[in-house]
Amino acid sequence: MTPEHPRSLKAKDSVLCATTELLTEGGLPAATVDAISARSRVSKATIYKHWPCRTAIAAEAFGKQMAAAIPLPDRGNAVDDLTEQVRLVSAFSAGPHGTVFAQLLAACVADPAGSPYFREYFLDARRAAVAELWQRALDRGEVDPEITADTATDVLFGPLIFRLMTGHQALTQEQADALSSAALRGLLS
Template structure:
């Protein structure tokens, strides 16, 4: 349940983007650090507002001043962790970059962090306010990063410029999320390579395909 003092933000107007006093900034940092530790220890069920407050030393009232719910706090903390865990590759080719990135994402989803991601995704379906934070701090950052890989490939003439980058990202990485959530197939490096190859066969330009 959202705190009484919290106002729903736009994706680009979250508390993190607003000027704040150093004390407020430090409180946010302590809350995010505590939440990340709780997620690592026990997933989303462990990251209750009570537990976050005790672990961080920040009052529940202050937490609710910055976030509408525990899922929103968890989404921001988890988004920061994934940004650090998945650096962008730079292999010099579209096929190398996207194949390497698919392997990294697959490995991440196949780790205990993947279970946390699935929990956050499911919780955001029934918590619209938290979904804003999930998109802003997790999805938006990942999609911007993959957009950099796509732009490199465009600059090298290796991908079809008529394909929208958003569509390309969904084709490349959507299957990994589906495998994580459905459990119908394992998340292995070999299968990540197969998914990337299948997607890129239709995404590479004729010039790159002939190389």
């Protein structure tokens, strides 16, 4: 690979920084490539040497921001750990970041070229976190061993994301708790 000349690093950094700002200020619609170029003072030509498409830039910028905001909990109890992870994600999502997350996920569906970036910078990290928590929980015999970590991830986060995207109801902390509780314990009486 390229030995990453200092100029490249600086340009990449400027772009990601400007993108994060724009995303915070006005969501994905505000993070136009022209706007990013203007604010970062990096030319579009250079930007497109580093990323294949607009979505990729936003995914990288946002993914790094989110990763920094959500640590991996360890309370010594599987249910609490998983619940805490969902709580962290939902607290993050309930704020203005949630909108950006939804927009980004949506953009990756509309523009498949960006989805590898989204997967790399966001999904894989979340999935790995849950996989670790799930393994701990399995070791402690606290969860159903028939269920894979992937299925658990989808069951835990899916409802959150679904509500976020359809926007039919506000995503408060109480709502998030109800969702994760129902997912953990099941719907049956």
